[in-house]
Amino acid sequence: KRFSCLSVQGSASTLKPLLLGHSNCTAIMLDRAEVILHDIFGDPVYWEIRRSMRFASKLRDVADKFRREVLNSDDKRDDTVLEEDWKIVPNRTHYALGGPYLAVHLRRQDYVNSRPKDVPDLKWAAEQIRVLLKKHGLRKVFIATDAQDEEFKTLKTYLPEAVRFEPSNEVREQLKDGGLAIVDQWIAAHARFFVGSYESTFSFRIQEEREIMNFDPDTTFNRLCGNGQKTCTQPTRWRMAYAD
Known part of the structure; x- marks a missing residue:
């Protein structure tokens, strides 16, 4: 059993060096992989x-x-x-x-x-x-x-x-x-x-x-605030993008 610690914020390409370094493995488990963004996330192709x-x-x-x-x-x-x-x-x-x-x-x-x-x-x-x-x-x-x-x-x-x-x-x-x-x-x-x-x-x-x-x-882009907070940072607005 081998574990590697990696903190990732951003696109999936950030994981490339880690994955290539374990190319002999038959399976790799990525905890919380849903937070990793596709490299073209939010562009017209993604939205299509x-x-x-x-x-x-x-x-x-x-x-x-x-x-x-x-x-x-x-x-x-x-x-x-x-x-x-x-x-x-x-x-x-x-x-x-x-x-x-x-x-x-x-x-x-x-x-x-x-x-x-x-x-x-x-x-x-x-x-x-x-x-x-x-x-x-x-x-x-x-x-x-x-x-x-x-x-x-x-x-x-x-x-x-x-x-x-x-x-x-x-x-x-x-x-x-x-x-x-x-x-x-x-x-x-x-x-x-x-x-x-x-x-x-x-x-x-x-x-x-x-x-x-x-x-x-x-x-659309709103969230509940923590206890005692009447205002708080709201979600990032990922708006629809269309091809020209």
């Missing part, structure tokens, strides 16, 4: 590939049904209709509206201990959410979270208007954890205003979907 990737219609249908029935949201009213052909560039002269709800990705579990300065407790998260609801004139908030049931019940004592997608046992068995995560992402991506969690790839995927649907970046 990203726009071509669509979630399975079965998953979108489940999410859209929840949007209609619980959040009074549909693509036509929300101005979030996507062309069937991803190669058709959307109208960039105006921003998407989004459904009449706030969406929050509230990361819990390991984040509570690993990022204590940047992850609020439930009460402080609820206070920040309530400020945003009032600011944007919204009454409902969709919560995408890995919180346990008891934690979500506690959150609702501070924020009764909070809702989340709670599948039946049959749907849970059909979609599994990965499918349910995509349902949460799709619902959150269609909100009037989105707030994510600090350095979360789950939040980042939602931000990408919102870029593809052409939301105002001010409604």
Whole structure:
């Protein structure tokens, strides 16, 4: 067993010397490889590939049904209709509206201990959410979270208007954890205003979907602040890029 310590911030090419130095190995495990950026990340080619990737219609249908029935949201009213052909560039002269709800990705579990300065407790998260609801004139908030049931019940004592997608046992068995995560992402991506969690790839995927649907970046690139913080550094704005 051999281990090499390497701190990486940036593109995947940074790893090249390390990988070439272990060319005789049959397998190399990279912990947290999801934080490594592709060398062309964010350029027009990257975004063409990203726009071509669509979630399975079965998953979108489940999410859209929840949007209609619980959040009074549909693509036509929300101005979030996507062309069937991803190669058709959307109208960039105006921003998407989004459904009449706030969406929050509230990361819990390991984040509570690993990022204590940047992850609020439930009460402080609820206070920040309530400020945003009032600011944007919204009454409902969709919560995408890995919180346990008891934690979500506690959150609702501070924020009764909070809702989340709670599948039946049959749907849970059909979609599994990965499918349910995509349902949460799709619902959150269609909100009037989105707030994510600090350095979360789950939040980042939602931000990408919102870029593809052409939301105002001010409604997309936001995050909850740590306990006691009313302002904090917001996420980097990775904007859509198109070929000339």
